[in-house]
Amino acid sequence: MSRRAAVISEPDIAIESPLDHEAQPLFEAAFREHYTPLVQYLRRRIGCESEARDLAQDAYVRLLRYRENQNLESLKALLFRIATNLMGMRSRRARARRWNEHQPMDEELIVAADSPSQEQQLGDQQQLDRLMAAIQRLPNKCRQVFVLSRFHDMAYPEIATRCGISVKMVEKHITKALAICRAEVGDSRS
Structure with missing residues (x-):
């Protein structure tokens, strides 16, 4: 996907809502200001543009229920909370669907897969001990x-x-810690 294709534009939608005339401009402002960042937030977590847009739309529909919020910042926080909750609901439904489609394995295969050899257990414990010592x-x-x-x-x-440090210093500390740990324990990705 090219960088240009990743740009999200606001849909040209007039918000039709049962809001009173005082609240409608606030919700329209919230929509115009937060739609693109909300879709980007959802897309980064979901990985699918169309699903991110669907969830953003659902979040705005649910946001219309909250008429007592009268400023743009509180609407933004509420909007992102609603969207995060919708992602969680979506994830739980997907897990439930996968669980219903689950086919049990033979018990012999499960026992064999769950039981690493003693050598593997000892090697794992030694590697964990080396890692904890390196961290210390x-x-x-x-x-x-x-x-x-x-x-x-x-x-x-x-x-x-x-x-009490900068984010850049946090990054440097993490990089240094990972380098030391990899030198002591080795990189298990190979």
């Missing part, structure tokens, strides 16, 4: 940033705020 030897700030990122699933901006 990282410089304090580097270790703190790495642990927050990899073990607590914090985003780089959150880590930067918590540690």
